[in-house]
Amino acid sequence: xxxxSKKIVERLIIYRRCLIRSSVNSNNTHIFSHQLAxxxxxxxxxxxxxIMGLGYSGSPAYGYEIKSLVDSIGKFIDPVKREKIxxxxxxxxGKAIVDYFxxxxxxxxxxxxxxxxxxxxxxxLMGCKSYHIKEMKSIIKEYDIQTAxxxxxxxxxxxxxxxxxxxxxxxILNYAPINLNVPLNxxxxxxxxxxxFEKVSYFxxxxxx
Amino acid sequence: xxxxSKKIVERLIIYRRCLIRSSVNSNNTHIFSHQLAxxxxxxxxxxxxxIMGLGYSGSPAYGYEIKSLVDSIGKFIDPVKREKIxxxxxxxxGKAIVDYFxxxxxxxxxxxxxxxxxxxxxxxLMGCKSYHIKEMKSIIKEYDIQTAxxxxxxxxxxxxxxxxxxxxxxxILNYAPINLNVPLNxxxxxxxxxxxFEKVSYFxxxxxx
DNA sequence: TACTGTGAACTCCTTCACAGCG
DNA sequence: CGCTGTGAAGGAGTTCACAGTA
Numbered sequence: 001x002x003x004x005s006k007k008i009v010e011r012l013i014i015y016r017r018c019l020i021r022s023s024v025n026s027n028n029t030h031i032f033s034h035q036l037a038x039x040x041x042x043x044x045x046x047x048x049x050x051i052m053g054l055g056y057s058g059s060p061a062y063g064y065e066i067k068s069l070v071d072s073i074g075k076f077i078d079p080v081k082r083e084k085i086x087x088x089x090x091x092x093x094g095k096a097i098v099d100y101f102x103x104x105x106x107x108x109x110x111x112x113x114x115x116x117x118x119x120x121x122x123x124x125l126m127g128c129k130s131y132h133i134k135e136m137k138s139i140i141k142e143y144d145i146q147t148a149x150x151x152x153x154x155x156x157x158x159x160x161x162x163x164x165x166x167x168x169x170x171x172i173l174n175y176a177p178i179n180l181n182v183p184l185n186x187x188x189x190x191x192x193x194x195x196x197f198e199k200v201s202y203f204x205x206x207x208x209x
Numbered sequence: 210x211x212x213x214s215k216k217i218v219e220r221l222i223i224y225r226r227c228l229i230r231s232s233v234n235s236n237n238t239h240i241f242s243h244q245l246a247x248x249x250x251x252x253x254x255x256x257x258x259x260i261m262g263l264g265y266s267g268s269p270a271y272g273y274e275i276k277s278l279v280d281s282i283g284k285f286i287d288p289v290k291r292e293k294i295x296x297x298x299x300x301x302x303g304k305a306i307v308d309y310f311x312x313x314x315x316x317x318x319x320x321x322x323x324x325x326x327x328x329x330x331x332x333x334l335m336g337c338k339s340y341h342i343k344e345m346k347s348i349i350k351e352y353d354i355q356t357a358x359x360x361x362x363x364x365x366x367x368x369x370x371x372x373x374x375x376x377x378x379x380x381i382l383n384y385a386p387i388n389l390n391v392p393l394n395x396x397x398x399x400x401x402x403x404x405x406f407e408k409v410s411y412f413x414x415x416x417x418x
Numbered sequence: 419t420a421c422t423g424t425g426a427a428c429t430c431c432t433t434c435a436c437a438g439c440g
Numbered sequence: 441c442g443c444t445g446t447g448a449a450g451g452a453g454t455t456c457a458c459a460g461t462a
Contacts, residue, residue, distance in 0.1 A: 007453070009411055013404045017386060021363075032421070041388035041399075045455055052423060060421040061462045083410055096305035100402065108410065147413045149406070154230075171413025173406055177226060179250035187412035189405060190250075193309065195222045196398060197358070197382055201292055201317065202218055203396035204356045204380025216431070241443070254433055261445060269443040270440050 008050050009077065014040045015047065016073045023066045032063035083108035084143050086169070088160055089151035090115040090130060093175065097149060102126035110149070112139050133160070140167040147171040154178040217259050218286070223249050224256065225282045232275045241272035292317035293352050295378070297369055298360035299324040299339060302384065306358060311335035319358070321348050342369070349376040356380040363387040 004012075018039040022031065033051075034044040042050075051064065056072040058064035085101070087094055087110050098110050103126065113130040115121060121132045131139055140148075148169050152160060157176040164172060171187040174180055177195065180188050203209075213221075227248040231240065242260075243253040251259075260273065265281040267273035294310070296303055296319050307319050312335065322339040324330060330341045340348055349357075357378050361369060366385040373381065380396040383389055386404065389397050412418075 005452075006408070006412070009408055010404070013407045014388075014401070017404065018388075034421090039388060043455070045457095046453090048422065049424080049454085058422060059462075060423090060460080063421075077407065077411055079410060079414060085406075092305040092308045096301040097402070099301045101406070104403065106403065108406070147406075147410050169413075170416065171409040173409045179223075179227075179248060185416045187409060187417040189409045191400075191402075191405060192223070193306070193400075194313065194315065195219070195226070196400060197294075197310070197317070197356075198222045198286065199215070199218055200380040200382045200396060200398045201288060201356050202286055203215070204378075205288060207379065207394045208396040214430075243443090252433070254435095255431090257444065258432085258446080267444060268440075269438085269445090272443075 004053055004076075008053055011040065011042055011046070011050050012054070012073050012077060014042075015050070016070055016077070019066050019070050019073075023070075029067070030062040030065055031069075033058075036064070078107055083147065084112075084145045085110045085147055085149060086112045086114065086136075086140055086143075086145045087128070087149040087151060088114045088133070088136070088164070090117070090120045091151060094149075094151035095125065097151065098125050098128050102128060111143055112145065114139075136163060137167045140164070140169065145169065147173070150174045150176055152176060213262055213285070217262055220249065220251055220255070220259050221263070221282050221286060223251075224259070225279055225286070228275050228279050228282075232279075238276070239271040239274055240278075242267075245273070287316055292356065293321075293354045294319045294356055294358060295321045295323065295345075295349055295352075295354045295373075296337070296358040296360060297323045297342070297345070297373070299326070299329045300360060303358075303360035304334065306360065307334050307337050311337060320352055321354065323348075345372060346376045349373070349378065354378065356382070359383045359385055361385060 015036060018036060019031065022028065022039065033047040037044040037047045054072050054076055056069055085108055087098055090113050094113065098113060101110050110128045113128050114133045114136045115130060116133050121130050123130045146169065148164050150157060150160065150172055154176045157174065157178050158180060161172065161180045161182060165182060165186055172180065174188055174190050177192040182188055224245060227245060228240065231237065231248065242256040246253040246256045263281050263285055265278055294317055296307055299322050303322065307322060310319050319337045322337050323342040323345045324339060325342050330339050332339045355378065357373050359366060359369065359381055363385045366383065366387050367389060370381065370389045370391060374391060374395055381389065383397055383399050384402065386401040391397055
């Protein structure tokens with residue numbers, strides 16, 4: 001059960017989104033691997049293999065039962081209780097992310113934001129309260145927050161990361177374009193929007209070759 | 210020269226960023242593979258292999274000459290002329306992205322934005338003019354824009370994508386959480402921020418196992 | 419008949435390990 | 441020496457192809 005790779009987790013999350021959308025948009029109760037493949041952008045063999053990894057089984061006659069497959073993925077992926085998230089940095093990007101996340105009703109919510117700018121603290125945006133960064137450690141511990149989104153300039157990113165780890169954070173989604181040094185038990189995902197765009201531009205010019 | 214995979218392109222972009230930063234922050238003219246590895250988060254063998262793919266050579270005594278390596282990567286990755294980008298959707302996220310991209314002085318710029326909301330058109334944000342989406346096709350052709358950033362609700366994403374392709378767009382950075390159907394010669398990169406965060410949350414709970 | 423579940427093959431990516439060199 | 445460049449090994453991820461099944 002535990003040998004589920006990063007790639008498979010990524011796809012399971014996408015499958016679930018597709019399944020939920022298709023159960024809302026149609027009243028089909030079942031779906032075949034090739035249909036889910038089409039919707040998600042994966043191959044049908046991959047869909048079957050990934051679902052196999054969950055221990056879930058479909059039927060050759062009807063395919064997968066959407067509702068129970070969604071539950072199986074959820075049981076595997078989701079936290080037991082509602083996830084509380086912190087965000088560091090309330091520049092335009094940080095604010096847009098708070099808005100974007102908290103607008104959707106997900107099993108997760110950005111509950112606390114931190115910034116150094118006095119004008120940005122002690123406000124509330126989409127249910128998220130903002131604090132001065134010097135309060136970060138105590139607030140994160142108080143709320144028992146496990147994951148953080150980092151939206152600050154690269155120059156401060158390592159320093160703030162060290163504090164986040166001291167505060168008990170276990171996962172970081174890092175928008176700063178810099179590699180963070182962290183202990184092995186901390187998960188960091190780098191999301192460098194400029195670098196990703198440069199890649200798109202490169203392959204666009206090469207006609208996706 | 211042409212067998213450079215997606216993964217290698219991603220890392221070359223990161224290496225270049227690290228090299229430029231380190232030539233600004235110190236006055237070293239050379240760098241060893243293990244130093245660049247540390248800065249970029251790759252392994253030293255990977256750094257050497259990726260650079261080998263460029264056809265660039267370092268010296269065992271001094272490592273790689275930073276300036277000429279940056280040039281080699283640029284010659285490989287960069288467009289010949291300054292890249293013009295379109296963005297579709299001027300919600301909070303779209304606006305933040307325009308601001309974030311155009312604040313940096315890069316070899317690329319978001320020059321045109323499109324939205325359906327009349328209040329959002331005919332404005333200028335960070336050098337980017339906004340238009341009603343019905344003008345999209347003509348403006349994209351006029352500016353000869355090759356790549357677009359899609360920041361609109363999933364429900365409209367496929368329809369707008371089809372129009373983008375008709376307009377001559379070759380690459381799309383898609384922030385909408387949906388798989389787009391496009392011809393094989395069009396490059397699409399999906400950037401589903403919620404899905405990425407769900408992954409961070411999952412691996413944070415598993416202690417990065 | 420058309421699907422799932424899956425061993426086996428295959429392709430792609432990463433790391434090892436060492437010859438060659440300044 | 442300690443580095444680069446690289447053949448070869450190893451590992452991860454994907455696809456093939458087909459037996460089993462309703």
